[in-house]
Amino acid sequence: MRFLTPMAVFIASGAVAEGFDRPIPQAQSATAEFWFGLASLALIAALVAVHKIVARR
Numbered sequence: 678m679r680f681l682t683p684m685a686v687f688i689a690s691g692a693v694a695e696g697f698d699r700p701i702p703q704a705q706s707a708t709a710e711f712w713f714g715l716a717s718l719a720l721i722a723a724l725v726a727v728h729k730i731v732a733r734r
Contacts, residue, residue: 705713
């Protein structure tokens with residue numbers, strides 16, 4: 678009986694839990710947009726380099 682009492686309280690506490698609030702996404706900063714742009718250009722440059730290496734074969 679000692680085991681069931683805390684378990685009943687634990688189960689009952691789920692019924693009064695508050696609902697889930699979705700997080701609101703934050704806007705990107707100018708620094709984040711700069712680094713994303715730089716990474717995009719680096720990826721494109723790497724893809725062009727790989728294309729040229731593979732095209733020679």
